[in-house]
Amino acid sequence: MKYFEKNKGSITTTSLKYPELDPVDAVFFQGQEDGKTLLVSTGVHGGEYVGPQAVREIIQELDPKKMKGNVLFLPLINRYGFYHGLKRIFPHDKKNLNNAFPGHEDGSYTERLAHNLADLYQGADFFIDLHGGDINESMTPLCFYPKNPSQGNEEIIAHVIGYLTTGYAVASQAKDGFYSYANLCGLPSLLLERGGGGRWSREEVDGVKKNIREVMDALEILPYEKTIHPPTRIQEAVYEVSPAHGFWYAYVRPGEFIREGQTLGRVETMGGHLVKNFKAKFDGVCLYHTHALGVHTDDALIAYGRP
Numbered sequence: 089m090k091y092f093e094k095n096k097g098s099i100t101t102t103s104l105k106y107p108e109l110d111p112v113d114a115v116f117f118q119g120q121e122d123g124k125t126l127l128v129s130t131g132v133h134g135g136e137y138v139g140p141q142a143v144r145e146i147i148q149e150l151d152p153k154k155m156k157g158n159v160l161f162l163p164l165i166n167r168y169g170f171y172h173g174l175k176r177i178f179p180h181d182k183k184n185l186n187n188a189f190p191g192h193e194d195g196s197y198t199e200r201l202a203h204n205l206a207d208l209y210q211g212a213d214f215f216i217d218l219h220g221g222d223i224n225e226s227m228t229p230l231c232f233y234p235k236n237p238s239q240g241n242e243e244i245i246a247h248v249i250g251y252l253t254t255g256y257a258v259a260s261q262a263k264d265g266f267y268s269y270a271n272l273c274g275l276p277s278l279l280l281e282r283g284g285g286g287r288w289s290r291e292e293v294d295g296v297k298k299n300i301r302e303v304m305d306a307l308e309i310l311p312y313e314k315t316i317h318p319p320t321r322i323q324e325a326v327y328e329v330s331p332a333h334g335f336w337y338a339y340v341r342p343g344e345f346i347r348e349g350q351t352l353g354r355v356e357t358m359g360g361h362l363v364k365n366f367k368a369k370f371d372g373v374c375l376y377h378t379h380a381l382g383v384h385t386d387d388a389l390i391a392y393g394r395p
């Protein structure tokens with residue numbers, strides 16, 4: 089993080105400027121003592137409000153003079169998506185940054201942004217990307233971790249998960265997201281999810297702030313209270329998508345325990361014909377679901393995991 093470093097115990101607010109891209113705001117906390125560097129990003133998806141509010145608040149509350157190590161915050165990556173309440177995409181090219189990594193220097197807007205943002209992995213020791221359920225989704229708090237982390241990163245990822253109060257930690261095979269590509273590049277990373285439905289609450293914002301402090305504690309940047317309830321690991325999850333446009337009826341709620349064979353929801357046509365019933369393949373817990381009534385082909389409907 090040499091680019092940001094100035095004085096010990098200081099805060100630097102800056103905008104990262106990339107050719108023909110909107111600037112990306114950044115706030116760098118340089119601790120009073122040397123230590124690990126944590127990268128925290130939020131607002132990759134414009135309609136997920138809990139993370140941006142939590143970062144907005146915590147950068148007013150942290151004191152770099154009490155920190156051993158550094159934190160670089162990216163408080164609002166997709167700012168136009170945020171102001172317009174867009175689902176997942178950048179308005180410039182209608183692409184999802186979280187499927188765009190590693191990106192390309194000659195690609196579309198989102199691909200070029202991904203290509204540039206990946207440079208920020210350099211100099212970081214750990215990375216958390218803050219998300220939530222989208223405007224049409226409800227979810228239970230959780231974090232995603234890489235099922236197959238880069239060599240040597242398994243231990244540090246397990247260490248940090250052990251400090252978190254996210255309820256569940258779900259193994260993921262994703263490779264093209266901001267956090268998942270970081271793992272491929274050797275930077276240990278997690279994606280944290282809290283909130284959804286185009287809403288935010290005091291409780292959820294405080295929950296994310298707590299999670300950021302828990303990660304800082306795990307990295308010995310700033311001490312914080314230790315949890316006695318680390319997340320339940322989920323190694324196997326099912327992500328159901330809609331086979332067609334239609335009406336979606338969910339029968340279970342995020343966080344609810346489900347039984348093998350239980351009907352989780354169904355999709356119907358406009359005329360009332362059944363398109364598909366979704367039944368649980370095993371006993372588990374509902375992680376998130378779409379609460380929108382109208383869904384399109386390949387829309388995410390429900391996810392559940394086996395604890």
Ligand SMILES: [Zn+2]
Pocket residue numbers: 132133136219220
């Ligand atoms: Zn997201």
